[in-house]
Amino acid sequence: MLYPNCTADLLGLKDVIVTRVENFNNQIHVWLESRLQMQVCPVCRHGTKRTHSYREQLVKDLPLQGLHCLLHVRKRRYYCPHCGTVFQERLSFLARYQRNTKRLTSKVLHDYSCEQSTASIAKRNGISTGTAIRIFDRVSYPLPKLPRVLSIDEFKGTQVGANFSAFSLIL
Template sequence: MSKERLARLVLLPELELVKSVKLSNRILGLLCKKNSTHEVCPKCACPSESVYDHRPVRIKDEPLRNKLVVLLINKRRFYCSHCKKPFTEPISGIGKGRRTTERLRSAICWAAENFHDLSRVQRHYDCSADTVYRATYDSLELRRRKRLYPLPPVIGIDEHSLRKPKGRSTVYSTIIVDHTHRRVYDLLEGRARAEIEEPLKRLSGRFNVRVVTMDLSPVYRTLTKEYFPNASIVADRFHVQRLFTKLVNRFRKRITGDKPSHPMRKLLLRNAEDLESHERRIVIHWLNFHPELREIYEYKEAIRRFYKIRGYHRARSALGRLLLRMGRSSISEAKKLRTTLM
């Protein structure tokens, strides 16, 4: 491999390769230097061209082809005529006072999350446990600071099951999603009002929120009206459609029993337009013998088609017709579901 190609693949952008040195069977040393006509003083921001002296440093870099890479840099020290003090030239990709590159620290963080244990990370990168912990926690702190921003205009609130201890009830939490940046904004312990009320008060930018998507939980709806007064509440599509699919499954169980393996279960829960022609005929023929289930199934398909309607007025008209039809139904569950929708 030529010197120029090796420099492009391995070195940091500001460094120039002088020569490569074999330090051991596993360690590859790269003697390099930084070419610049002047440097800026970090204290007074005045440029300086006067080289004070040189300081050789060894910087550990990300491994290359299972070989450890050490950058041997002869750093220059410049003299600032304004401050009357020397300073060492900075190199992008290497933190001040550190003996490891940022890409090595990023690689260690990735390994700490994906390797079986931290001992393997130490052996793979030939580093101490302190280096692994420092790199990992510095990365976590940087991620934490990136999320310290006010709430965006559009957020989502939903419950999330954390774990289910053996012999005890499931432990739930409340997750707040940033829809603007498509990532999790915060995770609050618990889902009851008494558990999440205080954490909601401490959130910054509550008055910036304009839209909150959520399930049909009355607790979340009440808290949203109280702590996000400028926000409009939008029922999440998934939870609305799940009301109908659960009702279809409940009526199906009355006929076939509680058998998850029953072939009609999957056919009834799938979208009608996704069924093959022979599957659609089977569903229609089977539902003709069960008129109540057929009616609930038609409601499920109607609400699914509702979310595909384009245009506010057309959608409002379609929803009104669906609610009117459900109100005239003789099935008590359909009337309760209509009340929930309204």
């Protein structure tokens, strides 16, 4: 093979090795594992490369060629010899406690900005409508400042040719 890890480059994933790619059930399945790197213990802040165990996590990614893409990520759990803590490695493309890539999350939020329905966004990206709603709810927007003064005005509007009138209120 001329380029040994071009699939990871095409997916835009860093520090991972693609071990297998399969296409079945109208889905693209990609098996990944990370490269062994020095990790910092979250408790004592010492560096370690000592592997404790592995676990596979199924992660949804952006659709590829019109097919839903599932990443089978073999995550490494590290052991810190200084304090005895076992912790998982952090991956650049995956937020903590999430089963969707950061790219998929940003794509869903971009689709919301294009004024599309939640059902169509979810169907196009291969997620449930509940997941799409939870992604949208996680975004925090700053509250707008309220004006110091609020004025009220009212007027009576009549429509020409009609035999009724209405009062309107302007804030």
